[in-house]
Amino acid sequence: MKTKNLILSLLVVTFLLSCSDDSELTVILKQSGNLKVELTQNETPVNETKVYLIPQTFMLIDKAAEPTSYIEYAIDMVTTNEDGIADFGEVNVGNYYTISEGVVVGSLIYHPGRTVQVVSDVNKKYTMEATDYYGTITITVNEYNSNTDIWEPTSGYHVAIIPSDFLENTESPEEDIDAAFDEDVTNASGMVTFNVPSGYYYYALVYTILDNVVVYELTFLETGEDYNRAINFSI
Numbered sequence: 001m002k003t004k005n006l007i008l009s010l011l012v013v014t015f016l017l018s019c020s021d022d023s024e025l026t027v028i029l030k031q032s033g034n035l036k037v038e039l040t041q042n043e044t045p046v047n048e049t050k051v052y053l054i055p056q057t058f059m060l061i062d063k064a065a066e067p068t069s070y071i072e073y074a075i076d077m078v079t080t081n082e083d084g085i086a087d088f089g090e091v092n093v094g095n096y097y098t099i100s101e102g103v104v105v106g107s108l109i110y111h112p113g114r115t116v117q118v119v120s121d122v123n124k125k126y127t128m129e130a131t132d133y134y135g136t137i138t139i140t141v142n143e144y145n146s147n148t149d150i151w152e153p154t155s156g157y158h159v160a161i162i163p164s165d166f167l168e169n170t171e172s173p174e175e176d177i178d179a180a181f182d183e184d185v186t187n188a189s190g191m192v193t194f195n196v197p198s199g200y201y202y203y204a205l206v207y208t209i210l211d212n213v214v215v216y217e218l219t220f221l222e223t224g225e226d227y228n229r230a231i232n233f234s235i
Contacts, residue, residue, distance in 0.1 A: 032092050032121075033120055035116065036087050036088065037126050039112065039128050040129050041103055045083050045085075046080060047081060049079065051080060051099070052077050052101075053077070054071070054097045054099065055073070058073040066199055066200060070097070095115060096118065097114070108181055109181075110134070112130045135196065136195050137221065138226070139159055140191050141192075141206060142232045153186075155186050156185060158206070158208065159186065160176070160180035160183040161218075162181060164201040164202070173211075176205055177210070177213075182194045197221075200221060201221075202218040202221055204231065206233050
């Protein structure tokens with residue numbers, strides 16, 4: 001028995017010396033993690049909706065570029081399940097941008113999107129609440145007063161807000177108004193305020209009757225942005 005133990009000990013020592021002399025220990029680190037994105041509307045799961053995964057390197061710093069324009073660079077697309085979850089499974093480590101196709105809330109269409117990070121060997125879950133992705137546009141409409149020779153805020157003007165890509169696909173003022181996200185009439189201070197989805201480049205349609213609709217370029221609306229604009233209306 002002692003002889004057998006001695007032989008085994010010698011074999012182990014020989015093996016260890018062989019490894020230390022002739023081999024190098026290679027450590028391979030895991031270079032991926034698991035990613036899930038939850039899509040909700042007023043905390044209710046949004047199912048059967050496409051969510052796209054885009055490498056952050058493609059998200060160029062361009063305020064005039066709508067996030068949906070980067071969908072062509074997506075490396076994956078997953079449709080949310082009944083729990084509003086888009087499960088991308090195992091994804092290479094890195095920073096990404098996720099964006100969903102349109103989530104309709106009343107007359108508004110939201111495109112929630114956010115930056116996400118995939119960490120090595122970690123399960124990550126992010127939530128996108130559609131109605132959190134909005135900004136505020138306040139417009140003051142001025143009318144020229146020939147008696148005072150100044151532009152003054154005026155009530156009673158119709159103002160409609162429309163995204164640029166919607167406006168490009170209409171052919172008449174009536175279609176413009178129908179496609180608008182929201183519409184209101186200026187108050188006694190000549191003002192209207194809209195809470196509308198972010199991620200769009202907006203235009204304003206100002207008119208008294210449909211025969212005199214004037215289109216004004218506004219801004220690309222960021223999430224949480226408060227945009228104010230004074231418009232001197234003239235036909």
